[in-house]
Each structure stands twice: as structure tokens, then as C-alpha cells.
Amino acid sequence: xxxxxxxxxHLIDTLTYQILNELRPNDRLPSERELMAQFHVSRTTVRNAxxxxxxxxxxxxxxxxxxxxxxRSESLTNLADLFSFSKTMSILGRTPSDKIIKxxxxxxxxxxxxxxxxxxxxxxxxxxxxxxxxxxxxxxxxSFLPAGIFTNLDRQTxxxxxxxxxxxxxxxxxxKEADESCRASIxxxxxxxxxxxxxxAPCLRLERTTLDKQGRAIExxxxxARADEFNYRVKHLYR
Amino acid sequence: xxxxxxxxxHLIDTLTYQILNELRPNDRLPSERELMAQFHVSRTTVRNAxxxxxxxxxxxxxxxxxxxxxxRSESLTNLADLFSFSKTMSILGRTPSDKIIKxxxxxxxxxxxxxxxxxxxxxxxxxxxxxxxxxxxxxxxxSFLPAGIFTNLDRQTxxxxxxxxxxxxxxxxxxKEADESCRASIxxxxxxxxxxxxxxAPCLRLERTTLDKQGRAIExxxxxARADEFNYRVKHLYR
DNA sequence: GAGTGGTCTAGACCACGGT
DNA sequence: CCGTGGTCTAGACCACTCC
Numbered sequence: 099x100x101x102x103x104x105x106x107x108h109l110i111d112t113l114t115y116q117i118l119n120e121l122r123p124n125d126r127l128p129s130e131r132e133l134m135a136q137f138h139v140s141r142t143t144v145r146n147a148x149x150x151x152x153x154x155x156x157x158x159x160x161x162x163x164x165x166x167x168x169x170r171s172e173s174l175t176n177l178a179d180l181f182s183f184s185k186t187m188s189i190l191g192r193t194p195s196d197k198i199i200k201x202x203x204x205x206x207x208x209x210x211x212x213x214x215x216x217x218x219x220x221x222x223x224x225x226x227x228x229x230x231x232x233x234x235x236x237x238x239x240x241s242f243l244p245a246g247i248f249t250n251l252d253r254q255t256x257x258x259x260x261x262x263x264x265x266x267x268x269x270x271x272x273x274k275e276a277d278e279s280c281r282a283s284i285x286x287x288x289x290x291x292x293x294x295x296x297x298x299a300p301c302l303r304l305e306r307t308t309l310d311k312q313g314r315a316i317e318x319x320x321x322x323a324r325a326d327e328f329n330y331r332v333k334h335l336y337r
Numbered sequence: 338x339x340x341x342x343x344x345x346x347h348l349i350d351t352l353t354y355q356i357l358n359e360l361r362p363n364d365r366l367p368s369e370r371e372l373m374a375q376f377h378v379s380r381t382t383v384r385n386a387x388x389x390x391x392x393x394x395x396x397x398x399x400x401x402x403x404x405x406x407x408x409r410s411e412s413l414t415n416l417a418d419l420f421s422f423s424k425t426m427s428i429l430g431r432t433p434s435d436k437i438i439k440x441x442x443x444x445x446x447x448x449x450x451x452x453x454x455x456x457x458x459x460x461x462x463x464x465x466x467x468x469x470x471x472x473x474x475x476x477x478x479x480s481f482l483p484a485g486i487f488t489n490l491d492r493q494t495x496x497x498x499x500x501x502x503x504x505x506x507x508x509x510x511x512x513k514e515a516d517e518s519c520r521a522s523i524x525x526x527x528x529x530x531x532x533x534x535x536x537x538a539p540c541l542r543l544e545r546t547t548l549d550k551q552g553r554a555i556e557x558x559x560x561x562a563r564a565d566e567f568n569y570r571v572k573h574l575y576r
Numbered sequence: 577g578a579g580t581g582g583t584c585t586a587g588a589c590c591a592c593g594g595t
Numbered sequence: 596c597c598g599t600g601g602t603c604t605a606g607a608c609c610a611c612t613c614c
Binding site for chain 1: 601602603604605606610611612613
Binding site: 142155158160161277278279280281282283284300301302311313323325328329330331 | 381394397399400516517518519520521522523539540541550552562564567568569570
């Protein structure tokens, strides 16, 4: 077992694997007391892990009855939760890939300086990507990465590994959170062509700012996603 | 203090009030140990409450430094988190109102039966509303409510109280969670007219299924929101 | 009554940030 | 060094569901 991984993260990973590969919708999970015994952890740790799985929509808990695997067949079209594009596509059984069409070191304008909270080094890398599932273009994304954090970033690394992998493995940057917003928009000519869509077709315009554990803004990405393929899902829990 | 309210919910409400009314962005909150003493609760309870506030985007925690009020001025346009439309508008300093333009008891079709998990009683109430902020139409929503749960629902009650208030106060229905999805679409003629928009203008199409604590589907709502006014925000926390 | 999830306590030790 | 948040333990009692 990975020593760096927390007990609850290990529980999350193990249960996620079981839910996706060994269990079926509406199956009951072991009770919280049973999980305590199986994993040799306290109830707090078990509940913490189940909280995360519930938020991500994999399970649902019923007071007095038990914890059950969610029926996700309805959301077959798509879901974007705490998963990245590639992870989401994998869960849906589609093969994700990226095509980088631009990689450039630029100087940040006012808006970027503010969004990435840049101080001294105003250089950023711009990475434009087409993101595909089963070789079909699904979305187009422009990412801006501070050169002060990702020094000497090169195109080849990004082509061979996922962006978040590169952040963690090459630069030791650990993601803490991402703030995402989405609004409806329409495709301009350039992006419509990249996605094989019509100019003026509706699309989702997503913006994401990602923070690492030190609270630094490490990424600002703006994406345009096909309206027919993208259904953005969120779960809200009350109380 | 309300006896029915849990300790952590009381903490959430108190801190939310302070954050919105007495504190400013980037202000530091009392440390978790200080909150324990102030509210006479355990650390678990404090952390539980802070978890919720962090998820809803009101605070941000920094390891080794403290807990701080989030700068929400950037999100002035809009946010929809664990808040309802009316609550969200209030936080943004706008006055929300609803105009019911249709109230009808109908028989559910196949899709509705599935979405609301109807068994015996296939009757549902359909409520169509225009939702306004400062008297400007922001979105149009069609809600479907099972007549088996909301017996003898009447239009006047809905016109005088919010839907969720009615659920809880008139029928004792407590909300547990809402599953929401959004995708981009374009306005048809009927809805465009209601929102004073152009036919074919981009819009966000939101779908929401709400479950109560017993796991019953109590509401299925589909809404169309103006693309220029609606910016749907989500925060993802990792680990 | 037995078993489930929901809430809470009173501790402990660790990792991080600043002095 | 101290104070911060992050993780975890080993309990307790409550509320709900089903028999």
C-alpha cells in the first residue's frame, strides 16, 4: 500500500474500484461497522470516505437501511464531477485523447494577471487543446499556466502525459481545489471548425481556476464544449 | 436556540450570517480551537461545519495559516451552489420573485413516471414559473410534483410561499439532496418571448431532481436560463 | 429488538507556516 | 518554537427501518 496515501483515500479508491467494476446499481455496500472491521479503521474514517463517494454521486445512503450503489445509467450521456475530462470519459467507457494545437510562452494581460494572481513573473504558457473521446472532438480548451511555477515546461511532456500528472510528477504541485463555472454560449467560426460543428451552434463555455495546496492559482482554463455531448452534473447535499 | 437544529447546523447558520454581514473578504475566522470554545462543541463538529462552508464557497482554509472569508466579488454575476434561486439572488443583493403562469393537475407520461419513480398514483402537479430578479425575467421553469406526496396542493399557497417552504411547512417533506444537470441549448419561441429574448438565443437548460430524506423523488424541474445572466458555479475539492 | 446511518465527544498525532 | 489546519481513534447516544 502506498504510504503517502491517507487511510480514507485508500478506502475511497478501493470502494470506487469495487463500485465501478464489481458492484451493480442498487447493490448494498457493507455497513459502516463492517467497513470499520474490514479496513481496520475508525468509524470517522469510514464516514469521511463515504461522504466523498456520496458527493461524487457514486453511492446513496438511506438512514436505517444502508448504503447503496447509485444507478448511473441515466447519466450515460455525460458527467463531470470531481473527475477530470479523461477520467470521466474512461468511466463512461470511452477512450479519451488530446491534441495540442498551440503551445506558446506569452506575457499575461491584465485579466490573466488577476485570475492567476501573478506577482513578479508575468510569463505564462498557453496550451490550446482539442479533447477527443473515441477520436471524436468533444471540446476545445485554452489553458494558461504560470511560467513562474512551471519553469521550462515543454510541449512534448504535455503530449505524453496528462496535465495534472505533469503538475504533480514534474513539479510537485498538488491540487487542492478547482472553481468552475459554466454558461451557455455559441460557437464562433474557429472553434466550430475544430469541433466539426456549425457556426452559431450552442455550446457550454466552461471556466476553471485551479488552486494547489499552498493556495496558488496554478491553472486558468477556458473551454468550449459541444452542447449535444456535454451534460454537466452536480449533486447538492442539504443539512 | 432551535432545539431541532443540530449543533453543526447552528454553527453553519451563525458563521454564514457573520460572513455575509459582519466580515469582509480575506478576513480570518477564529481558529478551529477557538470556535470549539466559543460554541462549546467538539473539534469534529467545528470541522464538519467548516467543511460545508468551504464547499459552498464562503470560506477557504489554508494549512498552517487559518481559515479565511472568500473573495466573492468576482462571482458577482451569479452563483448557484447549495442555494436556491431565491436565496442566491438575495445574497447577490437582488430581489427575487416568481410569477406562476400555469398550474395544472396532469397525468404523468412514461418519462415522468420514471424520473419521479411513481408507483400507484400517477397524478402530478405541473407548475410553470417565470423567475425574476429585480423584476427582470431570468429563467423559466417547469416543475412536476407528485400528487401522491403533495395532496391537494393549491396555486395560492405556491404564490405566497417558496416551493421548498411549502414542502417543509405544509407537507413535512425534508430535502436531502438535489441532482442537477445543465447543458447548453437555444430558446424556442415561447420561452424566448417569456424572457424577452430572441428566438435561437443561447441558454442554459437545467434539470433538477430533488430527493427527500426518505429517498423519494419529490420534484422534477426543467428550467431555461438566460445565457447572459446565468453563470453556474461549482467548487471541486480534492482529497 | 437488532441493525442501519446521523450526530457528537474528548482526546491524539501529524504537517505546514511563520517567529 | 507555537499555532494553524489535516487525519485519525474509540467510544457514546440518537433516529430511522424492518421484523
